[in-house]
Amino acid sequence: MPKKRIYYTEFRRSLDSGSVKPVYFFTGAETFLKEEGIQTIIDKVLPPAERSMNFESLYAGTDVSGQEVKERAMTLPFIAKRRVILVRQAEKWRAGDLNVLDTYLKDPAPTTVLIISSQEERLKQTNWKNFANLTYHVECYPLFDNQVPAWVERRVGEHGKRIAREAVQLLIERVGQTLADIDNEINKLVNYIGQKPMIEAADIRAAAGHIRQNTMHELNLALGRADGSAAVRLVKHVLDEGIRPIQMLGAIAWHFRNLHSIRKRLDGGEDLDKIVGNIRNPQARREMQLQATTYSKQAFAKIFQELLKLDVHLKTGKTHWEMFLEMTILKICRQYTYK
């Protein structure tokens, strides 16, 4: 059993090389990868004919206690090499359930593959940490921005098609980075292009939906990176989602307050890795490291002044607020950065 967590890509490599572990523990926010990983294990371990007798899908808490899972896992498979037991919502288990399972995890049955999936992260708690250490712990975090295009290309390739680079960018821009959403759109596009071997940008414009969510978060990320053109483009999406300008301003100010607080600690001599060290999601951690050094301490004072001006502008009901908003964003991104 590994004592460290591994990421999804490493898990896939391990599984593809034929190594099947007796206990998997899936955590992380990227549900699509978790489900894909779980399905890949099931496909690998159990041929369809053996599934009805040897595959059990259970829910912790409502369905089964740790004790029951242990009993089921210790039973030998019915005319198959292995039995697969999948337990979802493991976060509902209490300490007693984990204790019972700990004894199993220390000596798991070689004839059972136990897959445990948790929606919430409780790994800061000691008993969960110990539990995770006894399993093959696969963390399924959202892919990094630069990993998504490659994932899209691979996914399209699995359908026997190719996708143009411009089309990949357009797809991500329209759909967002949620893999489940992208996968749905890929399925739609593959049907749409029929016999054509490649998905072009025109196909995306014609058939892909515009379902991108969380644009407020992305707007903040773009501002944090001082990416003015992306930020201005995202402002329109945020407004289209029904977020009022004053709400948007509140969210932007909150983000800059966070960045300012990191900047102050950084300038006070604290180590950046230590400051952001309690952010568990590696992607979010990396993002904060990047953004914290984009603006100087002095720049933040000016940024807050600009935001104050925007606030007054919005609240006094002056016209052309959209233009003022865009100009403020461009000013922040282009005048106050080190870039």
Next chain:
Amino acid sequence: MKFICKRSDLTHGIQTVLNAVSHRNTLPILSNILFELEDDLLRLTTTDLEVSIICQISVQVIASGSITIPAKRLAEIVRELPDSDVTVSVSDNFLVTLVCEKSLFKINGLPKDDYPVLPKTKNEKGFSISKKQLHEMIKKTIFAVSTDETRYVLNGVLFTVDDDVMRMVSTDGHRLALIEQKLEKIPPQKFNYIVPAKALQELSKILDDEGELNIQLNENQIIFSNSEVVLMSRLIDGQFPNYNQVIPKETDKHINCPVNDLLAATRRVALMASDKSNSVKYTMSNNKLVITANTPEVGEAQEEMDIAYTGENISVAFNAKYVQDVLKNIVSADCVLGLSTSLNPGVFTPKEEDKKYVCIVMPMRI
């Protein structure tokens, strides 16, 4: 609509159909009983859209008609009424009045129009089986049905009829129960369907052990009926696993055990296994069976039994609950446990029974 009947008859009718009342809030009318008067018969119907029960009782009809009445409330009222004649009448605004001696109840009903229409039973050819036999077959297989809803084909009992043999099989992937029974008459067609466990549980509750029950198929429904009660259930659509693969063709070690003694000993020893894995170990040696359970942090239990076995020594661990479930359903005084190795399925069969009854239990890792 108006009729008079005995309180005991009405109670019987309501109790018979009550278990199919739906508790889902999405269709409130399904928590009502449909009352329909026809000739001298009152027909009570309930359904949860999967299982439907119809019961007919004799009443004195004064004015024909139909109505649906909230089942739970009605059952509570009728249960408390004095044992006398009950007069039930319905006014134009669907207000139901029950009069029994000096008691009077008024309860709001709903019109029949909103009640789902149940499929009409066609005169398909079916076959008959003694209620007692069917009752026993259900009891001996239903315990092994899976409750895992994701494995829907295992949520029912496989019902097959081939020539004059009726067979019922259930499994949850950890154990399997199979029973065969000879029919007196050869049915006109073969059967091979999965009947939901819920339907069989309800059927068990309303089956008395006298007379025969007719079994028919109607598209995707199975219908059990006699002169008084009809139970309809949808069938489970899917392929039941090839259970023949699971039953070992032969086992080389056969252990003869007295059923009641083995059951009692397993129950006692399992008390020390409950906190661990519910795993109980059976060690067979020369005419001796030693049952042990061991929970390091609690303690251990051991019990010895005399058995008829002269083969080589073997140890096997089973989930104590599974063994108890099997033994509770074996009526003969002795059973035979067939084994090949400690990792192969354990085959429990009754020693003297005229029908074929086999229970397979998968061992646990020792």
